[in-house]
Amino acid sequence: MTEIRVDVRRELIDWAFExxxxxxESQHKALQDTKWLQENFTHYLQPTVKQLGTFATRLHIPFGDLLLDKPPKLEDIRLAFRTQENAPAQVSLTVRDVIYEMQRKQAWFKENSQIATHRLAFIxxxxxxxxxxxxxxxxxxxxxAHFSSPRDxxxxxxxxxxxxxxxxxxxxGAGLGTNRPLEVxxxxxxxxxxxxxxxIFINQKDSYTARIFSLIHEFIHILHGMDELLSGNDRDIDEERHINKVTAAFLMPTPEFKVHFDRNNVDRTxxxxxxxxxxxxxxxxxxx
Incomplete structure (x- = not known):
């Protein structure tokens, strides 16, 4: 049976690795293991459909993108991210895939759940x-309310x-497996x-105390009606500080905080x- 091969442009391969x-180290191994990427191979840049699919899956690249005439322009992601250092996130493929998955879940809930039937006034x-x-x-x-554990x-x-x-x-992480973790x-x-x-999306790898803070932080974004990308300008930084201040004030109300704060045992507080x-x-x- 004759193998069906497709022609792939080198610039698309370079884009995929980029x-x-x-x-x-995994990129280097993928390059070494892929025969059709070796210039001395008979079918250089001419993989079978199965081989191309395996390569796309390995690099977490959409299969169809590797069949284009030129590299696609990645969609601009405009979201309010929370990173570990509270700075604008570098949007990797893993983050993008998580965002797209959440968009699909949100769209399904809105269109098919028969629950989201009216505009929410608090937004x-x-x-x-x-x-x-x-x-x-x-x-x-x-x-x-107070519970015995942050989880509760x-x-x-x-x-x-x-x-x-x-x-x-x-x-x-992204996808169904554990090979694409979403780092905190x-x-x-x-x-x-x-x-x-x-x-609201929460990174499950984060601690429960951090998840609590993120949950309230993102709820305040909803109350403010904001979900745009943090560009790092002064207005965005001020907004994040404002939200963090309100989040802390909600989780640690002033009267109770003054009663329970122990400067000699911050961990207990x-x-x-x-x-x-x-x-x-x-x-x-x-x-x-």
Missing amino acids: ITDLPP GSAAGSDANETLKAVNRYLVL LFKDLRNQLAEIGILVMQKG SELRAFVLLDDYAPL ARFFGVSPQAVAIRAQSLD
Whole structure:
């Protein structure tokens, strides 16, 4: 039986290696293992369809993109990301695939669940508000309770958000397997704004204390009606600081914080409120 081969442009192969999220050593091995990428091979740049599919899967590249005449232009992702250092995220293929998966889930929920049938009034309800007014808005929709573990607190807050119509999704990587982990340093959380089915994504690899903070942080983004890409300008930095301040104030209410704060045992205070010791220290400083 005659093998059916396809012609692939070298610039598309170079593009695939340029944008793949495989580590350098894995890229090198993929190059070595792929016979049709060796110039001395009889069918150089002429793989079978199966061989090309295997290569695309290995590099996490869409199969169809390798059959184009020229490399595709990646879609501009405009989302509000939370990274470990609270700075704009570098959007890798892994992050993109997670975003696209969440967009598909959000679209299915909106169109097929028969639950997202009316516009949610709280979206954008705190746009332009100062910290105090934003905090009041958060408290209108969420009730803070104390639990024995951050995991239970996270579960309670997630359930409260679900009850008012917000999808909260968690994953630790792209796809179905575990070979494409989503590192916390790259992405902690993001929000997909929608008037009927807003979605908050949380990196499942993060700690529960961090997930709690991210959950409230992203909810405030929804109250502000914002989901644009953080460009790193002063306005965005100020907005993130504003949201972090409100998040800390909600999770560590001033009266209770003054009662339970122990400067000699910050860890104990952190455990009581279900937050990180760093968050406690910052909150203590903000309250003098």
